Amino acid sequence: MFDKVGRSLSAAVTATLVLHAPAWAAEPVKIGVIAEAQSVAGASIPQAVQLAADEINAKGGVDGRMIQVVTYDDKSSAADAVRAFQRAVSEDKVNLVIASYVSEVVLALMPWSARLKTPLITPGAASNEISANVHKDYARNKYTFHGYLTSHALAQAVCDSAKETLVGLLKAKSAAIMSEDAAWTRPLDAAYEECLPKAGLKVVEHVRFSPDTGDFTPIYNKIEAAKPDLIVTGIAHVGVQPTVQWQNQQVPIAMTGVSGQATSSTFWANTNGGTQGVLFDSVALPDVALTEKTIPFTQTFTKRFGGAPSYAGYMAYDATYYTAEAIKRAGSTEADKLVEALEKTDYTGTVGRITFYGKDEPFTHSIQYGQGLMTSVLGQWQSGKQVAIWPANVATGKVVLPPAVKPAVQ
């Protein structure tokens, strides 16, 4: 019995090998995409990868090899994502995986990327832990690439933009940090605590709340009692509810920071315009030409999928392109060679110039932050549109005060 199974198995294996060998030259490059298909931020990931793959394939593929995209929905669950990763590698034989905007999910996938020696790029998770883990155990975790900014860099961008645009305008001297309790906001809040005072803003209140909070009234009342001049947010799992309640209650304090949902083009409709005046940090905005590739990508994407890409969509689109370039440089999809080639990435994509931090830097394999490299954009919702406020060279408008905020008198 066992002998029979064994024999037919080995026959099958031999047959597969024989069948595959001559087809080697035209074998496709397989990219697995694991993402949160039902959430706005996550849904853009498979769409953007598919769009990039179609464009590359239309131009002849990667050295004649077509890119084939295999997508999996992880339903925002780390367990589902891990199962998808295992399936992607062992059954669907993908060469590389682009996965998720949720830090918890990516942190759960990292050990699998190491065990199964399959490169992993996240186009949207922010936790410092991802790249810090690569730094700590490079030999093991080098297969993971943090294809987005770390929480540390995001906080830096918020502080830089606040210092240059808001502090003067609002005569702001103090700030309150308001963050959801999640893996990505711990390092974000720590970096805020460090960089806000340097930007001239004393931190007078720091609220961390559960991501399933529904009623934000007590939180705003607590913040108001501390009399800050600015609220600095770290939110992505929540967004609509705090924004709408901020507007309904007419909280007289301007809000800036990282608000994942505010980057989405549907946020105005989801909040019924409650987001008027909300400032948020984003990797790109639909009408802002960060590079010559930004606007064409946004337009093609919007035409094909009926809405602008989320921030993770931009990052996933670029990730597909720099992966294709890396495969060309490596001349192979073999994992170690591909990792080596990815490390040499210097690609100008839709969000700026993408390069990765090296082995000796604390955030190994994370995208380098800085002027001339990749920064982020401070946007503001104004009458249904996302207007770029900062940095000055890409600005499309000026800050307007939110409806309930009185101009500073001094």
Added chain:
Amino acid sequence: MIGLQILVDGFAISALYALGAMGFTLIFGVSGVLNLSHGALMVTAAVAAWAASAQYGFGSYAGAAIGVLCGLVGALVTYFAVVAPIERSKAIPRAEKEIFVLTGTLLWGIMIQQLVAYFYTDNPKTVLPLIEGVVELAGVRTPRNELFTALVCWVVIALLWAFVNKARAGKVLLAASMNPRGVTLLGHDMGRIYIAVWAIYGLLAGIAGVLLGMFLGVSSYSVGPLTASAFSIVVLGGLGSVTGSLIAAYVVGYLETATAYLVSPAYRVIPALLLLVAVMYLRPQGFLGRR
């Protein structure tokens, strides 16, 4: 000052809890059904109101009406497609019907949740409030919408009370919840009473859903927590007792608000859950339970 804030904020949220839980307990009282798709029906109403006003341009009043209507239709579909077939089935032994209804409505709720997420994503949505702006109530800046929510809840609760206690049809409902056999002997058709009670439930769940959408916002993720919160309020108040649910809703609402203000917003639901455990130990039938 903080005491006043708790008083004002707790009032509206408690009224909303009460409205949500009342239909739930009414159904249980009359037909013995625990409807675990309750949260899904509220979310359906809220998302329908949002979609009608924000996506299809119906305006806020028409949108709210469409939302309530969807709650009503959803409740009737739940009854005819899920609950009634199980109760009529000869293949399911009588003793196991309750558990089948529980499982059936739970699965139905999950199906609705997934459909909402599929068509409208799982991002939260807020329904355009009918009234905007804020008023100062003894120094507490309160959104008019919050007062409006509390007012509508109380008007609907009062109407329900008047209907059940004064109108003839309402008295039949009340009688049915006390002694179904007696009502049948008086010549009333239980089938029609069930449909009436599910229709009333649908209206209540629809109104509560739309108001929740205006006040706090909902997403497909709210389905589970909404069912759980209605369930624990109803258990606390006493299964089947409408007045008990009203009291329990205010106890839970104020306990949560006080915790959020005095301890931390992160722990707002914990004391209410502890209270539920304590009540289960000391008074398993709930505040005003009869069974």
